[in-house]
Amino acid sequence: xxxxxxxxxxxxxxxxxxxxxxxxxxxxxxxxxxxxxxxxxxxxxxxxxxxxxxxxxxxxxxxxxxxxxxxxxxxxxxxxxxxxxxxxxxxxxxxxxxxxxxxxxxxxxxxxxxxxxxxxxxxxxxxxxxxxxxxxxxxxxxxxxxxxxxxxxxxxxxxxxxxxxxxxxxxxxxxxxxxxxxxxxxxxxxxxxxxxx
Numbered sequence: 001x002x003x004x005x006x007x008x009x010x011x012x013x014x015x016x017x018x019x020x021x022x023x024x025x026x027x028x029x030x031x032x033x034x035x036x037x038x039x040x041x042x043x044x045x046x047x048x049x050x051x052x053x054x055x056x057x058x059x060x061x062x063x064x065x066x067x068x069x070x071x072x073x074x075x076x077x078x079x080x081x082x083x084x085x086x087x088x089x090x091x092x093x094x095x096x097x098x099x100x101x102x103x104x105x106x107x108x109x110x111x112x113x114x115x116x117x118x119x120x121x122x123x124x125x126x127x128x129x130x131x132x133x134x135x136x137x138x139x140x141x142x143x144x145x146x147x148x149x150x151x152x153x154x155x156x157x158x159x160x161x162x163x164x165x166x167x168x169x170x171x172x173x174x175x176x177x178x179x180x181x182x183x184x185x186x187x188x189x190x191x192x193x194x195x196x197x
Contacts, residue, residue, distance in 0.1 A: 092129035125150035
């Protein structure tokens with residue numbers, strides 16, 4: 001990835017972030033404190049900004065947190081906490097379920113971060129929702145399926161078009177997915193991501 005692509009994507013996404021913050025302020029009465037709904041929207045937008053900063057830093061510096069493993073229940077709770085702000089931002093609930101996963105362990109935190117960022121790309125197609133994400137595990141891979149008819153984002157197709165989207169999330173998802181060996185597939189049930197075990 002060229003550094004120019006990273007700069008362009010970062011500036012584009014931060015412009016959108018600032019527009020979101022301005023939107024919260026424009027929709028609230030400046031003479032009154034923020035109501036609960038606008039406070040939540042403001043907090044969610046700020047959390048989105050922190051995520052964008054972490055993505056830009058990882059892409060620019062190539063630093064990744066040390067990988068580890070977590071029991072399924074802990075891993076699920078970690079991903080759900082990452083999905084909460086997105087569900088609020090899009091007003092689309094997200095439900096994560098697992099098939100026969102008691103006693104299993106899952107990679108953390110990178111797969112959780114990747115799954116949350118990928119969900120961000122899928123959520124607009126699921127509104128008003130809910131978006132169902134199903135986890136399963138086989139002898140060869142950890143598998144996540146985003147149920148529904150959302151298409152695979154253009155920027156994540158095996159051969160993305162040259163003029164396709166190059167936002168920070170897409171660049172980060174491609175880079176991290178390649179490093180981790182994640183494969184994506186469109187199926188009749190939904191979008192499937194596989195991480196080799």
